Amino acid sequence: EVQLVESGGGLVQPGGSLRLSCAASGFTFSTYWMSWVRQAPGKGPEWVANMKQDGSEKYYVDSVKGRFTISRDNAKNSLYLQVNSLRAEDTAVYYCARHIAVAGTWGPFDYWGQGTLVTVSS
Amino acid sequence: DIVMTQFPDSLAVSLGERATINCKSSQSVLYSSNNKNYLAWFQQKPGQPPKVLIYWASTRESGIPDRFSGSGSGTDFTLTISSLQAEDVAVYYCQQYYRTPITFGQGTRLEIK
Numbered sequence: 001e002v003q004l005v006e007s008g009g010g011l012v013q014p015g016g017s018l019r020l021s022c023a024a025s026g027f028t029f030s031t032y033w034m035s036w037v038r039q040a041p042g043k044g045p046e047w048v049a050n051m052k053q054d055g056s057e058k059y060y061v062d063s064v065k066g067r068f069t070i071s072r073d074n075a076k077n078s079l080y081l082q083v084n085s086l087r088a089e090d091t092a093v094y095y096c097a098r099h100i101a102v103a104g105t106w107g108p109f110d111y112w113g114q115g116t117l118v119t120v121s122s
Numbered sequence: 123d124i125v126m127t128q129f130p131d132s133l134a135v136s137l138g139e140r141a142t143i144n145c146k147s148s149q150s151v152l153y154s155s156n157n158k159n160y161l162a163w164f165q166q167k168p169g170q171p172p173k174v175l176i177y178w179a180s181t182r183e184s185g186i187p188d189r190f191s192g193s194g195s196g197t198d199f200t201l202t203i204s205s206l207q208a209e210d211v212a213v214y215y216c217q218q219y220y221r222t223p224i225t226f227g228q229g230t231r232l233e234i235k
Contacts, residue, residue, distance in 0.1 A: 045226050061223045108219055110177075112172060113171065
């Protein structure tokens with residue numbers, strides 16, 4: 001059974017940092033593109049970043065470029081998101097999601113975790 | 123960025139009736155080399171992550187009831203629920219994964235009339 005379990009969220013002051021983790025199981029993690037997607041309270045989902053299977057390609061939404069860093073450790077079946085210089089507008093549930101395998105590029109999402117809540121407030 | 127616009131924003135349909143949700147992308151999401159539309163539909167219920175229903179615009183995910191169907195190509199897409207069930211009450215999102223940033227529509231809230 002495919003499982004994605006996020007952790008690392010919490011309450012942080014503006015300007016602070018967190019490291020979010022996503023533990024994957026039930027599939028060969030190293031063969032899938034992976035993404036982080038966030039959802040602010042009462043809002044729709046917003047894609048944040050994704051990363052290729054071997055880590056050689058990564059992409060970000062403009063609003064987090066220079067502040068967030070996506071990474072992965074295929075030996076540990078884990079995806080990470082380092083979030084720095086946090087702002088109130090970064091408050092959201094952060095989900096990791098798996099892309100369906102497609103030759104040469106990413107495909108649609110098929111599995112999502114349950115998410116971890118990041119609250120940025122003083 | 124590719125902007126995804128859904129309409130209507132909310133919809134009330136009687137049980138057993140058809141529900142139709144539309145989605146328009148600001149640019150074509152049809153990839154000519156493989157003739158695939160990079161468009162997915164998600165269902166989200168309160169307190170749960172989004173759940174994929176349809177991808178490649180018309181491919182139903184495994185385990186999704188056949189009352190859900192997707193159609194369209196290029197920039198105009200439709201999600202149809204042929205006979206609304208009580209458990210279909212949710213917010214529905216379209217999403218393009220043609221290019222980054224991957225973007226979602228604003229959502230359509232579906233309720234029972």
